[in-house]
Amino acid sequence: MIHLIDSIGSMAAILTTTSFIPQVYKVYTTKQTHDLSLGMFLLFSLGLLLWCIYGILLMAWPIIWANFITLGLTCYILVMKIKYG
Amino acid sequence: MIHLIDSIGSMAAILTTTSFIPQVYKVYTTKQTHDLSLGMFLLFSLGLLLWCIYGILLMAWPIIWANFITLGLTCYILVMKIKYG
Numbered sequence: 001m002i003h004l005i006d007s008i009g010s011m012a013a014i015l016t017t018t019s020f021i022p023q024v025y026k027v028y029t030t031k032q033t034h035d036l037s038l039g040m041f042l043l044f045s046l047g048l049l050l051w052c053i054y055g056i057l058l059m060a061w062p063i064i065w066a067n068f069i070t071l072g073l074t075c076y077i078l079v080m081k082i083k084y085g
Numbered sequence: 086m087i088h089l090i091d092s093i094g095s096m097a098a099i100l101t102t103t104s105f106i107p108q109v110y111k112v113y114t115t116k117q118t119h120d121l122s123l124g125m126f127l128l129f130s131l132g133l134l135l136w137c138i139y140g141i142l143l144m145a146w147p148i149i150w151a152n153f154i155t156l157g158l159t160c161y162i163l164v165m166k167i168k169y170g
Contacts, residue, residue: 001142004142005139005142005143008135008138008139008142009135009136009139011132011135012132012133012135012136012138012139013132014132015128015129015131015132015135016128016129016132016133016136017132018128019124019125019126019127019128019129019132020125020129021125022122022123022124022125022128023121023122023124023125025122026120026122026125027120030120032119032120033120034117034119034120035111035112035115035117035118035119035120035121036108036120036121037107037108037110037111038107039104039107039108040104040105040106040107040108040111041104042104043100043101043103043104043107044100044101044104044105046100047096047097047098047099047100047101047102047104048097048101050093050094050096050097050100051094051097051101053093053097054090054093054094054097057086057089057090057093058090
């Protein structure tokens with residue numbers, strides 16, 4: 001049962017981390033960001049930064065790497081949103 | 086120090102949970118979802134559903150409520166994306 005729970009948690013982490021890749025690809029190819037909310041990507045990126053700090057303080061590597069990768073993806077979207085409006 | 090770490094984690098959870106509210110508001114007011122990636126909201130919602138299941142199996146209420154609220158917000162965006170294209 002513990003193994004199943006761990007597997008579900010790992011799959012959840014992989015999905016929520018990699019889900020931003022299709023959005024990054026869309027922004028990269030279309031250069032269109034009008035419908036994206038600046039507030040969302042600003043708050044979400046700030047939240048991910050705090051998750052990274054939280055992980056570092058706890059020395060919890062899964063929290064650090066998962067949030068660090070997602071932060072990289074959302075920061076790209078955020079910069080493109082600021083650039084293209 | 087533990088109190089500070091907990092506070093940072095709580096603030097991170099609040100930010101990543103509520104960050105979707107500005108996107109929901111934008112979709113609700115503009116009815117425009119063209120620049121949003123269907124793949125992103127599909128994968129992210131699926132990931133959040135797995136986080137909820139993970140939280141339920143562990144009886145970890147902060148994981149359950151934070152992901153359940155976010156899931157509600159992303160499902161709204163997902164349905165609107167399917168509706169408006």
